[in-house]
Amino acid sequence: MSDTAAPRFEPIAFIGGGNMARSLIAGLIRQGVPANTIHVAEPVDALREQLALDFGVKGHVTAAEAAEDCATWVLAVKPQVMAEVCVPLAPLAKILQPLVVSIAAGISRDRLRQWLGEGAAVVRAMPNTPALLGAGVTGLYAGNDVDAEGRARAQALLSSAGQTVWVEDESLMDAVTAVSGSxxxxxxxxxxxxxxxxxxxxxxxxxxxxxxxxxxxxxxxxxxxxxxxxxxxxxxxxxxxxxxxxxxxxxxxxxxxxxxxxxxxxxxxxxxxxxxx
The missing domain is CATH 1.10.3730.10 (ProC C-terminal domain-like)
Structure with a gap:
């Protein structure tokens, strides 16, 4: 018997099951992340069922169901509904203190922390559509609330869809969006x-x-x-x-x-x- 321990994968929750979430899930599966550690909240039945069928991930109707007990949350919903998605998650974020990766354009880290509470360590990410082919590039920003381990987890997640570039000033995320996102x-x-x-x-x-x-x-x-x-x-x-x-x-x-x-x-x-x- 080998003494080498099997790798341990922390559960991850995708809040939203659209195209970008799908591309990241596909990349994680390609990298060997077990499908049963990936939870997806998607209210549209057809999208949720297709993700479960294609990848074997666990589908949920509500964000709270998907996020429960997950160490990493990926916010993959449209910016205009982000507040109504995040605010009900604040009590859970206070308990779990998850790493939160937002891929929504134009939503600042401070606003996300306002909605989710101070318990969430927030990374902003801006992937682009070639991520659907595993050929994307993502700009990343993290504040002081995200430690080195959290930055590594965020980078590993987004690297599943292509290359990553960190910026150290959040205001530069708008330029990232303008150059690579658009x-x-x-x-x-x-x-x-x-x-x-x-x-x-x-x-x-x-x-x-x-x-x-x-x-x-x-x-x-x-x-x-x-x-x-x-x-x-x-x-x-x-x-x-x-x-x-x-x-x-x-x-x-x-x-x-x-x-x-x-x-x-x-x-x-x-x-x-x-x-x-």
Whole structure:
């Protein structure tokens, strides 16, 4: 008989069973977390039953049922219903003193602690939709109430859906949201524009779709797998007086870099406005 003890997994509760919760649950299962340690509160019968069927997790109708005896709570509900979900959990949070990971945009740590009480150690997280494929990235922020063990647990949880980046100033979470949380939509907008332009140049729509999608995929892999900077990778593709240079000059004539800067600034401002309530 082996003397090696089997790993112990603390129960975790997901409050909300939507797409992002589903992606995190799938990632945890892939990493070997036993399904019977994962509890999900989801009032929509079809969603709750599908999660139980697909992953073997324990489904619950109410948040209190799911959170009972769980060391970690993941708040995965829409920001507009967060208060009505959290306030009834405050007595339980006082008893259990859980690690609470919120993936809701625009809800500050102080507001969450106001609703849940001082017993909850709160980590704010901003994952993005590629987490559904295990290829996401998550920005994380924790206050002084979260110890090193709590930070490690939060990072392990979000790492199941991709890479993680910590920020040490909560106000920077609005910039995280603007860059990576909203960022996939910017890429999709670029893809739409490139596909439309390709069709305008005479390419069949199916060919345009494949060419654009694979080009963006390949470029993204070069960014993540190469040690070179984005500017250096761009330089290597841009031959003097070639086709790429002509396109880059057209982008820059339209103030492309400044436009991107204004877009991310606008998203950051909107995030701050949502945080201020």
């Amino acid at each position: 960022g996939p939509a910017y890429v999709f907008l670029l893809a739409e524009a490139m596909q439309a332009a390709a069709v305008a140049q005479g390419l069949p729509e199916s060919a345009a779709t494949t060419l654009v999608a694979q080009t963006l995929l390949g470029a993204s892999r070069m960014l993540t797998e190469s040690e070179e900077s984005a500017s250096e990778l761009r330089r290597r593709v841009t031959s003097p007086n070639g086709t790429t240079q002509a396109a880059i000059e057209a982008f820059q004539a339209g103030d492309f870099e400044a436009l991107v800067g204004r877009a991310i600034e606008a998203a950051t401002r909107r995030g701050r406005a949502l945080s201020a309530g």
